[in-house]
Amino acid sequence: MSRTVHCxxxxxxxxxxxxxxxxxxxxxxxxxxxxxxxWKDWIAHQTRLINEYRLVLAEAKSRKFLMDEMERxxxxxxxxxxxxxxxxxx
Numbered sequence: 001m002s003r004t005v006h007c008x009x010x011x012x013x014x015x016x017x018x019x020x021x022x023x024x025x026x027x028x029x030x031x032x033x034x035x036x037x038x039w040k041d042w043i044a045h046q047t048r049l050i051n052e053y054r055l056v057l058a059e060a061k062s063r064k065f066l067m068d069e070m071e072r073x074x075x076x077x078x079x080x081x082x083x084x085x086x087x088x089x090x
């Protein structure tokens with residue numbers, strides 16, 4: 001059974017995540033306030049960050065960078081690290 005959340009990122013009521021994506025307070029906050037679509041969008045952005053910044057996830061500083069970016073992406077002022085990604089023209 002799906003649940004509905006008011007997505008803090010998209011500003012709409014949408015299907016919520018099935019479970020918290022992370023342990024701890026941030027994971028609980030994401031579970032309560034982020035939709036599946038917004039989480040999917042974050043995963044795509046995170047992948048671009050990992051590739052373009054050449055992050056090594058075995059390093060603590062790379063993981064901290066991603067966690068900080070995630071918090072800004074969902075709950076901050078919208079100022080996240082930029083990538084060079086340009087969506088393809090349709």
